[in-house]
Amino acid sequence: MSDTPAIELRKINKSFGPVHANKDIDLVVKKGSIHGIIGENGAGKSTLMSILYGFYAADDGDILINGEKVTISDSKAAIGMGIGMVHQHFMLVDNFSVLENVVLGAEDSALLAGGLSRARTTLKHLEDEYELRVDPDALIQDLPVGLQQRVEILKALYRSAEVLILDEPTGVLTPAEADHLFKILEVLKNEGKTVLLITHKLREIMKVTDTVSVMRRGEMVATRETAKTSMEELAELMVGRSVLLRVDKDPATPEAPVMEVENLTVTDSRGVQVVKDVSFTVRAGEIVGIAGVSGNGQSELLETLCGIRRATSGTLKINGETIDLGTSRLDAADMRAKSMGHVPEDRHRMGLINSFYEYENSILGYHRDPAYSKGVLMDLGAIKKNAVAEIEKYDIRPPNPMLKTANFSGGNQQKIVLAREIERDPEVLLVGQPTRGVDIGAIEFIHRRLVEMRDAGKGVLLVSVELDEIRALSDRVLVMFDGKIVGERGANAEEGELGLLMAGVEDNQTAAAGGAQ
Amino acid sequence: MFEVLILTLDSTVRLSTPLLLACLAGLYSERSGVVDIGLEGKMLGAAFGAGAVAYITANAWLGLMAGIAVSVALGLLHGFASITNRGNQIVSGVAINFLAAGLTALLGQTWFQQGGRTPSLPDGGRFKDVVWPFAEQIREVPFIGPLYGELISGHNLLVYSAFLAVPLTWWVLFRSRFGLRLRAVGESPAAVDTAGISVTWLRYRAVIACGILCGFAGAYLSIAQGSGFGVNMTAGKGFIALAALIFAKWRPASAMFACLLFGFLDAVSIRMQGQEIPGIGEIPVQFFQALPYILTVILLAGFIGKAIPPKAAGIPYLKERS
Numbered sequence: 001m002s003d004t005p006a007i008e009l010r011k012i013n014k015s016f017g018p019v020h021a022n023k024d025i026d027l028v029v030k031k032g033s034i035h036g037i038i039g040e041n042g043a044g045k046s047t048l049m050s051i052l053y054g055f056y057a058a059d060d061g062d063i064l065i066n067g068e069k070v071t072i073s074d075s076k077a078a079i080g081m082g083i084g085m086v087h088q089h090f091m092l093v094d095n096f097s098v099l100e101n102v103v104l105g106a107e108d109s110a111l112l113a114g115g116l117s118r119a120r121t122t123l124k125h126l127e128d129e130y131e132l133r134v135d136p137d138a139l140i141q142d143l144p145v146g147l148q149q150r151v152e153i154l155k156a157l158y159r160s161a162e163v164l165i166l167d168e169p170t171g172v173l174t175p176a177e178a179d180h181l182f183k184i185l186e187v188l189k190n191e192g193k194t195v196l197l198i199t200h201k202l203r204e205i206m207k208v209t210d211t212v213s214v215m216r217r218g219e220m221v222a223t224r225e226t227a228k229t230s231m232e233e234l235a236e237l238m239v240g241r242s243v244l245l246r247v248d249k250d251p252a253t254p255e256a257p258v259m260e261v262e263n264l265t266v267t268d269s270r271g272v273q274v275v276k277d278v279s280f281t282v283r284a285g286e287i288v289g290i291a292g293v294s295g296n297g298q299s300e301l302l303e304t305l306c307g308i309r310r311a312t313s314g315t316l317k318i319n320g321e322t323i324d325l326g327t328s329r330l331d332a333a334d335m336r337a338k339s340m341g342h343v344p345e346d347r348h349r350m351g352l353i354n355s356f357y358e359y360e361n362s363i364l365g366y367h368r369d370p371a372y373s374k375g376v377l378m379d380l381g382a383i384k385k386n387a388v389a390e391i392e393k394y395d396i397r398p399p400n401p402m403l404k405t406a407n408f409s410g411g412n413q414q415k416i417v418l419a420r421e422i423e424r425d426p427e428v429l430l431v432g433q434p435t436r437g438v439d440i441g442a443i444e445f446i447h448r449r450l451v452e453m454r455d456a457g458k459g460v461l462l463v464s465v466e467l468d469e470i471r472a473l474s475d476r477v478l479v480m481f482d483g484k485i486v487g488e489r490g491a492n493a494e495e496g497e498l499g500l501l502m503a504g505v506e507d508n509q510t511a512a513a514g515g516a517q
Numbered sequence: 518m519f520e521v522l523i524l525t526l527d528s529t530v531r532l533s534t535p536l537l538l539a540c541l542a543g544l545y546s547e548r549s550g551v552v553d554i555g556l557e558g559k560m561l562g563a564a565f566g567a568g569a570v571a572y573i574t575a576n577a578w579l580g581l582m583a584g585i586a587v588s589v590a591l592g593l594l595h596g597f598a599s600i601t602n603r604g605n606q607i608v609s610g611v612a613i614n615f616l617a618a619g620l621t622a623l624l625g626q627t628w629f630q631q632g633g634r635t636p637s638l639p640d641g642g643r644f645k646d647v648v649w650p651f652a653e654q655i656r657e658v659p660f661i662g663p664l665y666g667e668l669i670s671g672h673n674l675l676v677y678s679a680f681l682a683v684p685l686t687w688w689v690l691f692r693s694r695f696g697l698r699l700r701a702v703g704e705s706p707a708a709v710d711t712a713g714i715s716v717t718w719l720r721y722r723a724v725i726a727c728g729i730l731c732g733f734a735g736a737y738l739s740i741a742q743g744s745g746f747g748v749n750m751t752a753g754k755g756f757i758a759l760a761a762l763i764f765a766k767w768r769p770a771s772a773m774f775a776c777l778l779f780g781f782l783d784a785v786s787i788r789m790q791g792q793e794i795p796g797i798g799e800i801p802v803q804f805f806q807a808l809p810y811i812l813t814v815i816l817l818a819g820f821i822g823k824a825i826p827p828k829a830a831g832i833p834y835l836k837e838r839s
Binding site: 106 | 691693694695697704828
């Protein structure tokens with residue numbers, strides 16, 4: 001094999017308005033290797049790969065493929081140069097079959113019939129060669145995410161990709177599915193393909209890559225041989241300083257239960273039970289973490305508790321009051337009135353209105369509060385005063401309540417939501433993915449606030465798919481799998497142990513303990 | 518009685534034709550993710566263009582071409598607003614309806630001074646009914662005679678082309694590369710984009726196909742079924758076609774049956790005009806005119822299941838900023 005790199009990027013720049021997403025990026029990817037690109041959310045990894053795949057055009061800089069300078073004007077050009085990409089959000093047509101998805105855009109004639117049957121044969125060969133089995137006639141919407149991802153890989157291989165880019169491929173996978181994916185990547189490498197793996201998870205980098213490049217705030221800060229580096233070094237490179245992967249806190253001193261959930265069952269609009277007979281307690285002065293791979297009922301659990309989703313059955317005891325969730329018709333405002341604060345999982349969809357001013361968002365959901373109104377009108381003076389106070393207390397930047405919320409960074413947006421919910425002084429705080437898409441500085445701030453909540457004698461229910469976050473913050477960890485709580489662990493739970501529970505491996509301790517109490 | 522049935526079915530076919538053409542037009546557009554509430558306006562514009570040109574040239578074919586040209590132009594306007602500039606598709610469609618309603622009346626009055634109508638078409642300006650071989654000879658044969666002579670034979674070319682467009686559309690949609698991409702872009706434009714296909718160009722082609730079929734529909738009204746353009750002669754047919762499209766769940770064959778059903782109701786309402794039904798009395802014409810809408814609402818509410826539109830319908834495609 002020659003030493004010409006499969007891909008070489010020279011001084012790539014890309015800006016989105018005022019945001020300089022990629023600054024003078026240099027990158028050399030060796031042929032037949034697995035090259036990892038690691039960095040925090042928003043470090044510019046996805047932008048860089050989108051440039052390579054022709055989705056965006058770089059402002060300047062050169063791209064060399066197999067030593068030749070090329071211009072990648074669109075995805076079609078990238079595909080033509082043997083670059084395939086598996087996007088973080090799958091680019092599949094849900095109601096098409098696997099076969100139709102694979103041939104889309106690579107049909108070899110204007111009529112489908114011949115092309116489809118030829119594709120079927122080719123697909124069969126690919127499946128055998130790379131051990132990527134999928135039923136070609138299955139509809140995408142019926143396949144689990146792990147298989148959908150396989151279809152994406154097959155799509156790339158069908159277009160005879162030599163370089164395969166995977167953008168955060170394990171985000172939606174269970175640990176077992178992720179391991180299977182890594183095996184597939186090994187096979188691809190042994191077949192001489194080049195793999196670019198984009199991730200923010202150090203563990204994956206250490207496990208499968210040959211070389212790793214680190215990005216931070218739009219810049220490429222280092223490239224290392226994986227064998228000659230360590231998780232600690234990479235973590236430091238990612239954030240630009242040594243990071244405490246732990247949160248300083250004293251042991252919890254839990255008191256009486258503030259929230260008790262009993263036999264909660266939730267059925268979604270498709271009629272599928274997504275939360276199955278879940279019971280647990282949150283006491284004053286503790287943080288209870290709910291761990292689990294995304295899509296195992298945590299979101300629905302949270303939505304039900306905060307009043308935006310109906311339960312099929314179950315009861316909720318909050319501050320001594322018993323509510324039958326199966327029959328009550330309490331909405332989000334009612335739940336807030338019962339002293340439950342809610343930091344939703346997706347701040348853009350549920351927590352904020354991006355086109356509103358900061359001060360408007362700072363009272364969203366509490367706008368009926370007499371403190372902020374004069375009769376039927378809003379008391380703008382009081383609202384803005386409150387907004388300014390929160391901005392100061394939570395160090396929200398830029399400190400301007402008259403700015404549209406969309407102009408704040410992810411971390412500051414999250415602080416707006418957090419400030420709004422915590423400052424109403426709820427007895428229980430429901431928090432979903434508090435640090436998703438948030439920079440590291442804000443993460444530390446948010447974590448500290450949550451611990452302060454706890455120390456002030458409030459109950460906190462934390463739902464997060466980031467295992468590190470769960471382990472750093474929680475005094476007790478409940479693991480959800482397939483809608484059920486499959487295990488409970490203490491503050492110092494082993495990562496591997498939690499990982500197994502999250503993957504649905506039977507727990508022997510839970511049976512002994514008589515379920516999660 | 519049999520004769521009444523045949524005559525009713527015969528007019529069902531005639532009345533269904535513009536609905537069917539417009540419905541298939543909407544199908545192309547909406548399957549690609551571009552909601553088209555402007556079918557009505559395009560039909561009206563096409564009817565006027567066809568009527569005017571057919572009158573001036575005394576050539577039905579040139580009239581048809583003009584109708585298509587007007588309709589495609591309006592379609593491109595819709596595309597420019599909603600595909601290129603990512604505007605709201607409903608607003609754009611409504612604007613086209615207003616534009617067509619006003620402009621046709623205005624131009625009609627300015628050019629022909631007959632209150633917005635176009636003058637009655639000369640010979641050759643209309644599509645004539647095609648009499649099939651032996652239709653006259655076997656007219657006396659019971660059952661088959663009238664069936665062949667009235668129902669199958671004796672329609673104009675546009676009627677036949679409308680019904681031929683049904684299998685053709687099915688074939689294009691499910692058996693051609695264009696159809697695969699069209700369906701894909703209406704469901705997941707991002708998947709199409711990353712597969713290296715231009716979302717914009719694909720949607721423009723869909724909008725053009727929609728324009729062509731609406732052109733046929735409009736021309737049918739003014740130079741095949743009628744003999745000249747009349748102010749607002751579409752009278753809501755574009756909206757009924759849209760209802761039929763939802764009713765048919767965006768499927769060609771179902772679209773044909775939905776349009777036939779609505780055409781049948783129309784035919785019955787015409788036949789029932791002024792007729793007393795024993796025990797009930799005269800049924801107001803408006804009742805039959807409202808029936809298609811009522812039926813759509815009732816049947817969609819529970820009898821034919823959920824009509825799920827193409828997932829990306831109505832949403833302008835914008836590359837996601839990561």
